[in-house]
Amino acid sequence: MAYWIAAAALVVATLAGVPLGQPAAVAAATLVFIGGGLPHGAYDIALLRRSGALGRFGVRLAVGGYVAVALLMVTLWLTLPLVALALFLVVAAVHFGEDWQMLDEPLLRVAAGTAVIAAATIGHPAEVAALFVAMSDSRAAVIAQVVTAVAPVALLVTAVGIAAAWRDGGRSWASAMTLCFALLLILPPVAGFALFFVFLHSPRHLARTRAALRDMTAARWLGTGAMLSGLAIFGWWVVRTIVPSGLGPSATAQAFQLLASVAVPHLLLSRGLERRLSPDPSFRKSMPTP
Structure with missing residues (x-):
């Protein structure tokens, strides 16, 4: 329901001529995708402990590895930003x-x-290229061109996925993704990404995580998400304070760099836990209801 409300609001704003690509609107969208997107990876360690895959020492080792990978990504942004962007x-x-x-x-x-x-x-080649350049350097415009080149194949495959979702009964998901891709083509990039990331992608992961951690109290659940997301933002602020010249010039570029720094360890851990946290084979095939 939240997705449809957010999508409808963006459609109305676009039809009304609201300048969603202006700095104030971009800043607001940036706050939305950071504030609404970071928490979906905040429960990785809790999931690791719940899986029973490791003992106490193993969990500590995994946490250290998680932090080390995040710090490696930060180091890449500071030293090899083009590599960090591609990764x-x-x-x-x-x-x-x-x-x-x-x-x-x-x-x-x-x-x-x-x-x-x-x-x-x-939909917005110049804006995306400018964002890539802001996150990295002038050579990043080539990466935007590469993405544009593979776009037809990617979108065709996605159309197949949407058709499969519709056929298998996930009509709400199929409809939501169809509208989302249309809006990604129309809306300014940051607004379109915020819609997808916060209202479609993150809720799917949060719902699965909440099911796996169902005995966690609501207060602890909210506190964990807020605390670890806050720690990630604070850590980025420390890095920005110490090495200000090595990061993107805009808040939006830095927000994406922060997101990338926590996304890599999140992906590595979430894929490692996938089989252990799936209660049955159909769980992996399930589709969320937006």
Whole structure:
């Protein structure tokens, strides 16, 4: 329901001529995707402990590895930003592809995940290229061109996934994704991404996480999400204070860099836990209701 309300609000704003690409609107969308998106990875350690896959020492080791991978990503942004950007886009494509479990072939899921980035790039090539450059350097414009080149295949695969979702009974998901891709083509990139990331992608993961951690009290659940998301933002602020020249010049570029820094360890851990946390085979095929 929240997705449809948010999508309708963006449609109305677009029809009314609200300048969603202006700095104030972009800043608001940035706050939405950071505030609404970071919490969906805040429960990774709790899920790891719940899985029973590791003992106490193993959990501590995994936490150390999680932090180390995040710090490695931060280091890449500071030293090799073009590599960090390319890695971020690959990780995003793989992670977003996890929403398309109705596609049996892993490469097809990655293509469908890529479509989220590709749709925005087709609709707003100059804006996406400028964002990539702000996150990295002038050479990043080539990466935007590469994404544009693979966009037709990615969108075709996604159309197959949407048809499969509709056929298998996930009509709400199929309808939501169809509208979302249309809006990714039309809306300014940050607004379109915020709609997808906060109102479609994150709720799916939060719902599954909440089911796995169902005995966690509501207060602890909210506190964990707020605390760990806040720690990620605070850690980024510390890095920005210490090494201000090595990060993106805009708040939006830095928000994406922060998201990338936590997305890589989140993906590695979530994929490792996938089988252990799936209660039955159909769970992997289930589709969320927006």
